[in-house]
Amino acid sequence: MRFIPLVATLVLAIVAGLLCLFSLYWLVAAVPLAIMSILGLTDLLHATDPLRRNYPLTVRFRYLLEWIGPFMRSYVVDSDEESLPFPRDIRRMIYGRSLGEGEPKPFGSELDFDKPGYTWIHHSIAAKPPAEPRFRIDIGGPRCTKPYSASVFNISAMSFGAIGANAVEALNLGARLGDFAHDTGEGGYSPYHRKHAGDIIWEIGSGYFGCRTPDGNFDPERFRVQAADDQIKMINIKLSQGAKPGHGGMLPGAKVTPEIAATRGIEPWKDCISPNFHSSFSTPVGLLEFTAQLRDLSGGKPAGFKLAIGHPWEFLAICKAMLKTGIYPDFIIIDGGEGGTGAAPHELPDHVGMPLIDALTFAHAALCGTGLRDHVMLGASGKIVSGFSLARVMALGADFCMAARSFMFSLGCVQSMRCHAGTCPTGITTQDPLRQRAIVVPTHAERVHNFHAATVAKLAEIVGAAGLDHPDELRPEHLYMRLTPNEIRSAADLYPQLKAGVLLSTPEETPFAALWELADPDRFAPKSIAERPDISERPVRATVGTHPRG
Numbered sequence: 089m090r091f092i093p094l095v096a097t098l099v100l101a102i103v104a105g106l107l108c109l110f111s112l113y114w115l116v117a118a119v120p121l122a123i124m125s126i127l128g129l130t131d132l133l134h135a136t137d138p139l140r141r142n143y144p145l146t147v148r149f150r151y152l153l154e155w156i157g158p159f160m161r162s163y164v165v166d167s168d169e170e171s172l173p174f175p176r177d178i179r180r181m182i183y184g185r186s187l188g189e190g191e192p193k194p195f196g197s198e199l200d201f202d203k204p205g206y207t208w209i210h211h212s213i214a215a216k217p218p219a220e221p222r223f224r225i226d227i228g229g230p231r232c233t234k235p236y237s238a239s240v241f242n243i244s245a246m247s248f249g250a251i252g253a254n255a256v257e258a259l260n261l262g263a264r265l266g267d268f269a270h271d272t273g274e275g276g277y278s279p280y281h282r283k284h285a286g287d288i289i290w291e292i293g294s295g296y297f298g299c300r301t302p303d304g305n306f307d308p309e310r311f312r313v314q315a316a317d318d319q320i321k322m323i324n325i326k327l328s329q330g331a332k333p334g335h336g337g338m339l340p341g342a343k344v345t346p347e348i349a350a351t352r353g354i355e356p357w358k359d360c361i362s363p364n365f366h367s368s369f370s371t372p373v374g375l376l377e378f379t380a381q382l383r384d385l386s387g388g389k390p391a392g393f394k395l396a397i398g399h400p401w402e403f404l405a406i407c408k409a410m411l412k413t414g415i416y417p418d419f420i421i422i423d424g425g426e427g428g429t430g431a432a433p434h435e436l437p438d439h440v441g442m443p444l445i446d447a448l449t450f451a452h453a454a455l456c457g458t459g460l461r462d463h464v465m466l467g468a469s470g471k472i473v474s475g476f477s478l479a480r481v482m483a484l485g486a487d488f489c490m491a492a493r494s495f496m497f498s499l500g501c502v503q504s505m506r507c508h509a510g511t512c513p514t515g516i517t518t519q520d521p522l523r524q525r526a527i528v529v530p531t532h533a534e535r536v537h538n539f540h541a542a543t544v545a546k547l548a549e550i551v552g553a554a555g556l557d558h559p560d561e562l563r564p565e566h567l568y569m570r571l572t573p574n575e576i577r578s579a580a581d582l583y584p585q586l587k588a589g590v591l592l593s594t595p596e597e598t599p600f601a602a603l604w605e606l607a608d609p610d611r612f613a614p615k616s617i618a619e620r621p622d623i624s625e626r627p628v629r630a631t632v633g634t635h636p637r638g
Contacts, residue, residue: 452486
């Protein structure tokens with residue numbers, strides 16, 4: 089259906105051309121049809137624009153409407169800051185950077201500086217020239233024999249299966265060109281991740297895809313063999329995802345092609361289930377022991393985990409487990425509740441999971457308060473789109489950042505919201521070979537590389553403007569937020585700041601006192617519940633009319 093307009097135009101152009109042999113009056117129809125045919129064929133063979141390749145000729149109407157749109161919106165609809173989840177202005181910025189184009193801001197900002205929530209970074213009179221924008225951090229503790237020098241900005245988890253083969257290749261080749269890392273997502277380490285040798289963060293989810301036994305449990309030997317690949321630089325255990333925390337997943341059998349099945353280590357054409365819990369551990373201590381096991385099996389590569397913060401005492405329980413066992417993850421990635429996904433129930437992305445800024449500042453304070461901050465590198469993921477996005481979360485405690493949807497925009501994503509349907513118009517989130525051909529791997533890899541390079545360069549400009557040399561010097565006191573039209577506060581005042589070790593010495597003097605008391609290193613349940621043997625004796629359902637709230 090997508091190619092019918094082009095085919096029809098070609099046929100009509102040929103017919104009109106033949107009729108010109110009998111009457112030149114037919115030139116009135118033949119010439120426009122011939123021009124339209126040439127435009128359509130040009131679209132079909134276009135190397136950089138996925139929409140033109142997938143919707144030859146008809147996409148021209150979209151571009152016409154897009155060109156008219158800004159003028160219409162100025163008077164009729166909305167501003168560039170109102171489209172969600174990512175405003176049009178942000179998407180336009182990413183497109184420009186991915187194409188290597190400058191995107192100057194003419195005539196000043198369009199943001200409302202008096203609106204509550206407006207955030208900015210204080211600059212210095214003694215500003216410094218932007219440093220070489222190749223900011224790196226070393227990830228790997230004393231027990232890690234193969235530490236990794238990571239970029240401060242990397243590609244977050246997107247599984248092969250959730251996105252197509254060409255998209256995976258383009259992202260990985262872009263990561264290799266820009267010398268940054270590419271997270272596989274929980275769908276396994278596929279041939280398309282391997283093809284271009286870009287640095288890989290292998291994500292291990294609850295389905296243990298690529299390192300599982302036939303019954304779905306973790307297989308140490310299969311993991312050891314794959315993790316030995318030099319392309320894999322870090323191991324990331326997925327505990328939960330910001331967009332759907334506490335939720336498993338299912339890839340319908342119709343989508344489990346033999347290729348995806350081979351990558352995941354499952355049977356083709358059968359529903360692929362990801363549980364909402366790990367079978368390899370059930371306690372904070374067990375999580376750390378599993379992390380240490382993966383580090384050892386991988387030959388000493390950095391191992392850590394990713395989670396969306398939920399019950400805060402659970403994260404504090406993990407901190408207590410670190411103190412109890414002496415086992416430290418090399419990194420922890422905090423995934424914000426505003427993160428994205430291919431598909432999830434409405435309630436989970438909208439109402440479950442702590443937003444990134446609140447989760448990150450809590451995790452950073454907890455690690456500081458337990459004296460563990462120097463042992464663990466902290467990552468952040470959740471709508472990271474620009475140099476300021478990077479600077480903001482690094483000022484609030486992150487050592488490095490991950491992003492998924494902004495890199496999808498660099499591939500040409502148009503936020504069509506068809507990720508779950510297999511009909512992605514740009515060929516990114518689909519397994520349809522005809523749609524996937526819209527992604528030309530070498531060309532789109534360069535777009536990924538350009539976006540990363542431009543974003544880190546803008547971070548360097550912000551860091552220099554603040555009078556600093558490296559983003560790891562950013563602190564909460566550099567970041568300010570407007571609370572009301574007449575009140576502004578620094579992030580240092582708004583978010584908890586704990587001194588090193590204070591939770592070990594005087595927890596009662598911190599805002600975490602009650603939560604710290606609930607945290608137990610040997611179970612995720614809070615002490616107040618876990619220590620009550622009568623909890624299992626409560627009736628599952630109260631009789632009508634006897635509920636204590638009436």
